[in-house]
Amino acid sequence: MTGDRRPGRPRSEATRRAILAAAIDELTERGYAQLSVEGIAARAGAGKQTIYRWWPSKADVVLDAMLDEAASLIAVPDEGSLAADLAGFLVDTFRQRGQRPVLVGLMAEALLDPVFAVQFRDRFLFGRRDALRTVLARAADRGEIAADVDPEMLLDIVFGVLWYRLLLDHAPLDEEAGRQLATLVVRAAR
Amino acid sequence: MTGDRRPGRPRSEATRRAILAAAIDELTERGYAQLSVEGIAARAGAGKQTIYRWWPSKADVVLDAMLDEAASLIAVPDEGSLAADLAGFLVDTFRQRGQRPVLVGLMAEALLDPVFAVQFRDRFLFGRRDALRTVLARAADRGEIAADVDPEMLLDIVFGVLWYRLLLDHAPLDEEAGRQLATLVVRAAR
DNA sequence: TCAATTCGATACGAACCGTCTCGATACTAA
DNA sequence: TTAGTATCGAGACGGTTCGTATCGAATTGA
Missing domain, CATH: 1.10.10.60 (Homeodomain-like)
Structure with a gap:
């Protein structure tokens, strides 16, 4: 170089x-x-x-700043069961305090600016999505996910609830919520 | 008067x-x-x-305009089973085409303006949420929802996926997706 | 020494904000 | 009919932020 x-x-x-x-x-x-x-x-x-x-x-400044300090702490848990991995992933995610104003701001900008939306998806959202997809793939190999279940829909359930609560701020986003959601997703996957 | x-x-x-x-x-x-x-x-x-x-x-102008023309078409299906009610609710919701730019704009504004966020929640979001809560309450009466399942989390799953796909636009929001999601929620609720 | 590039600083026109004022209009009350 | 009141369309106003352009000073490689 x-x-x-x-x-x-x-x-x-x-x-x-x-x-x-x-x-x-x-x-x-x-x-x-x-x-x-x-x-x-x-x-x-x-x-x-x-x-x-x-x-x-x-918005790109803020995105860079967040990625810089977060240093992409995308942990991919591997505890041997979908329930444990999911709960670990969610609890780990919810533990990051004080990020709400930043995340909400970035999402607002992404909704208003299609060019930035691509940056936001590719450099942030899809990174965490890939991590959870790995977790689900391992669970599928272990037979914890029924054949007729689309893993992408499971991903949308997890991140959907996460973002919905983050954006609306109408319900807590704590460890208890993480365990609840993990239990329901495991049941849905069969 | x-x-x-x-x-x-x-x-x-x-x-x-x-x-x-x-x-x-x-x-x-x-x-x-x-x-x-x-x-x-x-x-x-x-x-x-x-x-x-x-x-x-x-934003209040846009919200009024949307509520005016939508005329609050909040149908509360009652087909006798959670699966049918959920699928009906979701398919009905997804059928409303062309609303994405309006909804995305309103959400963006709500994220930036806390005062408007209250209007958005109370006059739009919570209305649809109440409709689905009624559906879940009936299902609970029929014993279709396990006692350890928090109905509010089920609501967040449904609306979470809905809004997540609407905002990110990375996956379809069609009848097939509605049926898929309904099936998973029914399974999760046990 | 010289060309290239970034630095902080600031001026600039454009767009939109939210407030204010104007004369015209449409209704109520007397 | 008349007086009072509130809305109407129109546009002026100062303020803020935008994104671009320009300036001289600073810092590098050739």
């Missing part, structure tokens, strides 16, 4: 991190609706153009 | 309908992200102030 051997001033890693941190801070303090590129630049001590040079939109 | 016996020029029903229709037309033609109060007013041949006098935000 000759990527970082080009002439000219190199990209500032310090500024990059300052922008990502400023985006998360602004988002959690004032909410996604109040988030602006100008606000991020001001808090980061950077120019607007520096942001637009590297990210197509503020 | 003396409500429509006040002094002064009465509210124009024609203008009200023109605004609601203009909102839906603008939304479906250009998308929710491009929807503006100025655009609605221009297309409706109305003044901006006329919109702001009756609705707090553009």
